[in-house]
Amino acid sequence: MADKSFHPSEADLLHAMRLLVRDDSQHYPNQVIKHQLDILASGQLPEKGIGEQATLDQLAPIVLDGAAKLGSDIAFAHMDPPTPWITWVTHCWNASLNQNLLHPDVSPVAGELERCLINWLTPYFGMSGGHLTPGSTVSNLTALWAARDLSGVKRVIASTSAHVSIAKAAHILGLELISIPVKPTGQIDESLLSEQGQNSALVLTAGTTSEGAIDSFSSVGKFAWTHIDAAWAGPLRFSSQHADVLAGIEQADSVAVSAHKWMYQPKECGVLMFKDVQSANDVLSVNSAYLTKSNIGLLGSHGASAIPLLATLIAWGQDGLAHRIDLAMSNADKLCQFLRQQEKVHVFSENICGVVLWRSSDKSASHILQALPTGAASKTTINGEEWIRHVSANPSINLSLLQKAIAHSLS
Ligand SMILES: Cc1ncc(COP(=O)(O)O)c(C=O)c1O
Missing domain, CATH: 3.40.640.10 (Type I PLP-dependent aspartate aminotransferase-like (Major domain))
Incomplete structure (x- = not known):
């Protein structure tokens, strides 16, 4: 008889996919994530397995909700863009075929x-x-x-x-x-x-x-x-x-x-x-x-x-990829423009390839980073000086939200 762990039913796969596309109201709060993580971290390799569905239900809060959301409307921090869903599916194909x-x-x-x-x-x-x-x-x-x-x-x-x-x-x-x-x-x-x-x-x-x-x-x-x-x-x-x-x-x-x-x-x-x-x-x-x-x-x-x-x-064609690159460049240009209008803000250079660095002359980079929403910015040090760093690669960025958060961090 076929081993069901290697031959899922359609219902198994649909359940797994549904976990990925739950709406925000179904997401687990941080305490639940921390609690689940503590249980796993303090335990040992389980002697008996609980089965695939129960495992996915147990891990979803930690793995899915415990991760940074690179496609959120404020994510603009690192050279790590969100991924289009066609890659999720084709990665799943790859894992199942294991060529x-x-x-x-x-x-x-x-x-x-x-x-x-x-x-x-x-x-x-x-x-x-x-x-x-x-x-x-x-x-x-x-x-x-x-x-x-x-x-x-x-x-x-x-x-x-x-x-x-x-x-x-x-x-x-x-x-x-x-x-x-x-x-x-x-x-x-x-x-x-x-x-x-x-x-x-x-x-x-x-x-x-x-x-x-x-x-x-x-x-x-x-x-x-x-x-x-x-x-x-x-x-x-x-x-x-x-x-x-x-x-x-x-x-x-x-x-x-x-x-x-x-x-x-x-x-x-x-x-x-x-x-x-x-x-x-x-x-x-x-x-x-x-x-x-x-x-x-x-x-x-x-x-x-x-x-x-x-x-x-x-799926995208060259045109679709170029469109996302052009959008990222235009967002970085707009962010530079906004930053140059802020008082006591120094922008490192013009936008060359979507990486935007800035610092404030009266607030430390650590202070600003703490005041910004998680995932909105990162920090780097150049010649001993700390800079706030944004990387423009998220097509779903809400620039006005980011600009509001930056203005707030400077106030
Ligand atoms: C300029 C440059 N070269 C090489 C690397 C390393 O690339 P990867 O992370 O794909 O190994 C990075 C990573 O950030 C990079 O920025």
């Missing part, structure tokens, strides 16, 4: 779909191919691995505002890391890039994590390898209004984009692309007796993360 792209025989179509997705994306970046990763941390490491083994790179040059994953990658790969200071706006100071192109990989960032700065691409091609970490700002390429901000990206040797950021995918989903994918794949591949095709990149077993992204792009 492994390492073996074509257990993922007969999923591998083809990933290739199709990569073929759709690479032209926007002038690259010839690539593969999906769990995010830009892994993409940056893989790109520098290719740089080391293809171009004899011995050192990595990146700005002091580059993401920590660059330092991690240099460390793991045994490469020297040279950190170049940034200009006051957070861009790499190119005047400090000496002509040490030989044996060096230059890493430029499109959308630095703290400031949202985009490095100038004028040094692309002057080094043995240029990698562009476009984890955050890469999707600007899909907007005809904003694509030119990343003009020159197509001259790079490799580009990383985190699809779980501004492409609205659930974690973990990153895209790594190469100018010469054939040569990159040659150095990133290993073969083994149990494999029927070579294993490219860092991961062994990996799932069909292309499917939710492919589904999103089919």
